[in-house]
Amino acid sequence: MSVLHALVPAPVLSLMILGLWLALAPQITPGQFVLGAVVALAIPRLTAAFWPDRPRLARPLAALRLAGTVLADIVVANFAVARRVVGPLHRLHPAFVEVPLDLRDGFVATILGSIVSLTPGTVSIEIDRERWILFVHALDDTDPQQLVDTIKRRYEAPLREAFAC
Template sequence: MKTLRRLLPQPVMSLLIFGLWLILAEAPGRGQVLIALALAIGLPPATRAFWPDPPRLRAPGAGLRLLAVVLADIVVANIEVARRVAGPVARLRPAFLEVPLAIADPFVATILGSIVSLTPGTVSVEIDRGRGVLLVHALHVEDPAAAVARIKARYEAPLKEVFGC
């Protein structure tokens, strides 16, 4: 088991690299499978120095619920953004939001920023660890306080539960 762990220190990352390479390959043949395997085995150890130590997963069930919420929000946000962009541009109310972070772990804060950026119509601009704030640009905001509360309730609170921080 230790040999397998040394060969694949990040098995999920290796699986993702392997799968993505084959998906992106024009014609996944034997050669592409070998390249995907070499990358899947070689890249995680080669990039280990650049990865922070992730916090331990404390509540996998909460993680699955969060994933479902994020995926649903992505679908709904795509429809909403398409509707807003197709309408009169003058009706858009773009805004920068400062989301106060209750998460001290930089890895988990980065996950939060990534989730916000994945949702169409919003993008994380900066994580200010000194002030403990996530700066978000939103395409359309009618109530900034409600938008901040939504990010905290839908994404930050579940992340705190998932990682126990």
């Protein structure tokens, strides 16, 4: 293990923490930068034991594309859910859907479940790691296979690409 890796075990996470610290600071001063850097270096080291099998991000650009897709889907789904909820409730078709997973990494599957839950109108309920199935509740779903295909195409495939799993 190199000295640099020992000092900064998760450089991307450290940069994100520093960026968030500076974004929330009332003013960006040298003192805020130093304090933010200390926090950004300390948090990954202090939380490393909670992430024993954390996979490495193999393709950061794929992860950025996925983040853009998720953000766009959240905005679009907010309007779609609002329109459905304001309309007649008898038109809603709630459903439980089983999404078979191609990925076999628990951490990445958890990220997928989080993405599904962040998107309004769907909530991930459980990840069955024996059969590798993601259980999803959809607020309005008339075609379960289309929902499965959408989750696999828009979220699972880019996650597998980003984490090379």
